[in-house]
Amino acid sequence: MSSNPAKAVKNVVEAAAEKVADVLAPDVPGAPGSAPPTAAEPTTPHDPLPPKKEQGTPETRTPTGAKTGAPSTANGQQGAFLTTSQGARLRDTDHSLKAGPRGPVLLQDHHLREKITHFDHERIPERVVHARGAGAHGVFTAYGTAEQVTRAGFLKKGRETDVFVRFSTVLGSRGSADTVRDTRGFATKFYTDEGTFDLVANNIPVFFIQDAIKFPDVIHAGKPHPDREIPQAQSAHDTFWDFVSLHTEAQHHTMWNMSDRGIPRSYRMMEGFGVHSFRLVNGAGETALAKFHWKPKLGVHSLTWEEAQLLGGIDPDFHRRDLYDAIEAGAYPEWELGIQVFPDTPEETFAGIDLLDPTKIVPEELAPVQPIGKLTLNRTPTNFFAETEQVAFHVGHLPPGIDVTNDPLLQGRLFSYVDTQLTRLGGPNFSQIPINRPHAPVNDMLRDGFHQDAVHAGVAPYRPNSLDGGNPFPSGDAEHAFVDVPVTVAEAPKARANPASFDDHHSQVRLFWLSMSPVEKEHIIRAYTFELGKCYHQAIKERQLQSLANIDPVLCAQVAAGLGLPAPEPTVPLADVAPSPALSQVGRQWPTDGRTIGIVVGPDSDLDGVGQVRSEVLAAGMVPLLIAPHGGMVGDLHVQRTFATGRSVEFDALLLAAAPAPAPDALPARDAKAGAADSASVDPRVLLLVQECWRHAKAVGAWGDGVTVLDQAGVTGTPGVVTGDSGTEVLTTVGQLLAAHRVWERFPASAT
Numbered sequence: 245m246s247s248n249p250a251k252a253v254k255n256v257v258e259a260a261a262e263k264v265a266d267v268l269a270p271d272v273p274g275a276p277g278s279a280p281p282t283a284a285e286p287t288t289p290h291d292p293l294p295p296k297k298e299q300g301t302p303e304t305r306t307p308t309g310a311k312t313g314a315p316s317t318a319n320g321q322q323g324a325f326l327t328t329s330q331g332a333r334l335r336d337t338d339h340s341l342k343a344g345p346r347g348p349v350l351l352q353d354h355h356l357r358e359k360i361t362h363f364d365h366e367r368i369p370e371r372v373v374h375a376r377g378a379g380a381h382g383v384f385t386a387y388g389t390a391e392q393v394t395r396a397g398f399l400k401k402g403r404e405t406d407v408f409v410r411f412s413t414v415l416g417s418r419g420s421a422d423t424v425r426d427t428r429g430f431a432t433k434f435y436t437d438e439g440t441f442d443l444v445a446n447n448i449p450v451f452f453i454q455d456a457i458k459f460p461d462v463i464h465a466g467k468p469h470p471d472r473e474i475p476q477a478q479s480a481h482d483t484f485w486d487f488v489s490l491h492t493e494a495q496h497h498t499m500w501n502m503s504d505r506g507i508p509r510s511y512r513m514m515e516g517f518g519v520h521s522f523r524l525v526n527g528a529g530e531t532a533l534a535k536f537h538w539k540p541k542l543g544v545h546s547l548t549w550e551e552a553q554l555l556g557g558i559d560p561d562f563h564r565r566d567l568y569d570a571i572e573a574g575a576y577p578e579w580e581l582g583i584q585v586f587p588d589t590p591e592e593t594f595a596g597i598d599l600l601d602p603t604k605i606v607p608e609e610l611a612p613v614q615p616i617g618k619l620t621l622n623r624t625p626t627n628f629f630a631e632t633e634q635v636a637f638h639v640g641h642l643p644p645g646i647d648v649t650n651d652p653l654l655q656g657r658l659f660s661y662v663d664t665q666l667t668r669l670g671g672p673n674f675s676q677i678p679i680n681r682p683h684a685p686v687n688d689m690l691r692d693g694f695h696q697d698a699v700h701a702g703v704a705p706y707r708p709n710s711l712d713g714g715n716p717f718p719s720g721d722a723e724h725a726f727v728d729v730p731v732t733v734a735e736a737p738k739a740r741a742n743p744a745s746f747d748d749h750h751s752q753v754r755l756f757w758l759s760m761s762p763v764e765k766e767h768i769i770r771a772y773t774f775e776l777g778k779c780y781h782q783a784i785k786e787r788q789l790q791s792l793a794n795i796d797p798v799l800c801a802q803v804a805a806g807l808g809l810p811a812p813e814p815t816v817p818l819a820d821v822a823p824s825p826a827l828s829q830v831g832r833q834w835p836t837d838g839r840t841i842g843i844v845v846g847p848d849s850d851l852d853g854v855g856q857v858r859s860e861v862l863a864a865g866m867v868p869l870l871i872a873p874h875g876g877m878v879g880d881l882h883v884q885r886t887f888a889t890g891r892s893v894e895f896d897a898l899l900l901a902a903a904p905a906p907a908p909d910a911l912p913a914r915d916a917k918a919g920a921a922d923s924a925s926v927d928p929r930v931l932l933l934v935q936e937c938w939r940h941a942k943a944v945g946a947w948g949d950g951v952t953v954l955d956q957a958g959v960t961g962t963p964g965v966v967t968g969d970s971g972t973e974v975l976t977t978v979g980q981l982l983a984a985h986r987v988w989e990r991f992p993a994s995a996t
């Protein structure tokens with residue numbers, strides 16, 4: 245043993261970890277901890293193990309934003325020994341201090357009380373909305389293309405800025421499923437050296453309502469019914485449809501929700517939108533209006549509705565797992581940030597579209613999205629609570645060069661976020677929580693309050709003062725002061741009213757509908773029919789059908805037929821609008837990084853061929869998961885899923901390298917999936933895998949014995965089902981099909 249036993253043990257553990265990780269879980273992300281556990285309880289003291297290599301934590305900064313130089317691992321735990329919160333080492337944490345072995349327990353047991361008291365207070369209120377989320381660290385690199393329109397320093401060419409991003413659903417509670425039909429949040433915290441910038445965005449470019457005063461109303465309507473507290477994380481219920489059918493301004497956002505955008509395949513495959521128009525100001529004081537867009541490198545892709553429903557039960561963490569696994573596998577999610585720029589005119593309109601109305605888009609065909617930088621997410625959080633749960637975004641966190649507009653939704657948001665965080669994070673000092681600490685110097689004259697982490701020196705937290713020598717001083721342009729753009733406010737009577745342009749609630753919904761491909765239209769029809777079909781009250785369905793009639797008669801007729809109700813006539817003329825092809829998700833080719841390929845193997849498979857395909861999947865930046873009759877090993881290959889534990893919805897494409905006979909556990913009484921299909925020679929769970937992949941329009945490939953499975957599943961020769969002489973040949977074609985996300989020809993569409 246070396247002179248430093250703790251370090252020696254740590255070295256041994258780390259070396260073992262590297263070795264064993266290769267053997268145990270080769271290249272498959274998701275195993276917890278940075279070292280594999282030993283079967284026997286470890287008893288030799290050593291320092292905490294390092295985090296996993298892909299994990300990051302907030303930089304160690306002081307509450308006022310200064311670098312401390314301390315390693316980020318010191319944020320949480322230090323030293324080899326168990327202590328109290330005051331650092332006193334403990335001999336025993338398994339027995340309370342008692343008057344003799346049979347008690348009673350003594351009140352003086354401070355360790356017992358501290359441990360239980362802290363535990364009793366481990367929970368904080370979840371977010372009122374967007375409670376369910378997942379975060380990641382990353383970096384933003386600016387292209388410099390925004391320099392002409394904004395003075396924001398982090399957008400200058402080549403600047404790199406640390407970021408933290410939190411993705412979320414809106415309606416569900418913290419423990420709800422990821423894959424529900426809902427809007428997704430896409431909130432980004434840029435730690436710029438001119439102050440933090442939060443771009444608190446959604447994956448839908450318009451919002452339900454035009455004025456923040458209605459936000460409590462729409463959320464009350466979308467949340468579970470107050471009497472039974474059901475349904476969880478769903479919009480398919482009466483109060484939601486009651487609200488949106490009575491508030492026709494909500495129809496645009498609702499159509500996006502009913503489209504495939506409401507059920508993303510992955511956070512990595514979503515667009516993000518700042519929704520509102522912001523006002524940019526450059527170094528010369530010139531202004532422009534702009535909308536922010538995130539464009540994913542992998543394209544915009546969605547689940548099918550059946551996949552989303554199955555995943556809700558099979559893997560409720562599907563989206564957060566996908567995000568973390570992709571980062572761990574090195575398939576770093578990337579987006580380009582872009583802006584649509586509009587002249588800052590007194591009318592605040594562009595091509596007749598009111599730029600202050602958050603229920604309207606400006607089609608990209610009219611105002612192209614200009615890329616201004618790239619976001620890469622490259623580290624997962626080390627501690628979910630400390631980072632993802634405690635992060636606090638605010639639309640008012642803006643750097644010099646970006647200012648707000650009078651959009652009435654944005655104006656209300658400026659009040660709401662800090663107000664809710666005061667309660668959620670237990671007081672006014674949450675900007676000092678590590679994940680929220682700015683990376684710019686802070687000198688704010690805010691003092692005291694719960695959980696004050698800063699130790700303020702000085703005696704004069706007011707301005708002007710002479711006792712602190714006048715510090716802190718106001719700044720100007722030379723010192724990068726924030727710019728409140730001196731916009732002229734028109735003289736007008738006070739009123740609780742909207743501009744008349746806000747009254748058009750249907751034309752852009754029609755624009756969206758007309759921009760969809762036939763298969764996307766089918767999905768929208770299905771979603772409306774499903775959601776309204778779940779409502780109890782006919783009056784609500786009829787009211788919503790009236791809105792659909794005012795959007796498009798085909799849509800209305802199809803949904804009405806599904807509901808068994810007559811289709812009403814439009815009550816307003818149908819808008820004459822040009823479609824925006826940029827809104828459709830179908831018809832292009834995209835990179836396949838981080839996609840999951842299921843490979844069915846059996847004892848008689850050509851295992852060399854399987855090993856080769858597995859390596860090729862990895863080399864292509866995708867994740868291979870072997871599916872076998874039992875766990876453990878098949879030959880010298882590790883198995884990740886069995887016929888009992890695997891399900892098609894986990895895979896983007898399926899490869900068959902075997903036609904495995906029914907395994908001993910293929911008994912419907914043990915695994916209901918085994919009752920799914922009837923075949924004497926192939927395990928029925930394998931046939932179910934093929935059939936589900938087929939009906940979800942996923943590519944399926946087979947070679948060797950695997951080809952016979954296709955016959956038995958009845959899918960041979962159909963679109964997207966490929967065979968070949970070798971796994972390599974089959975994988976090449978499957979990879980090409982995957983680049984289009986799905987084999988869309990398999991979904992014949994009636995709606996055009």
Ligand code: HEM
Pocket residue numbers: 370371372373374377410411412428429430431444445446450451455456457459518519520602635636637653656657660661664665668
């Ligand atoms: C364009 C419209 C809106 C967008 C894009 C949007 C986006 C978001 C996002 C992404 C989050 C989650 C932040 C996180 O991950 O921590 C969030 C949270 C929240 N939003 Fe909004 N929101 C919008 C409108 C509103 C309005 C109008 C209000 C209220 C007037 C509001 C109130 C809240 C509140 C209270 C939270 C929880 C914040 C927290 O607890 O930290 N939002 N919103």
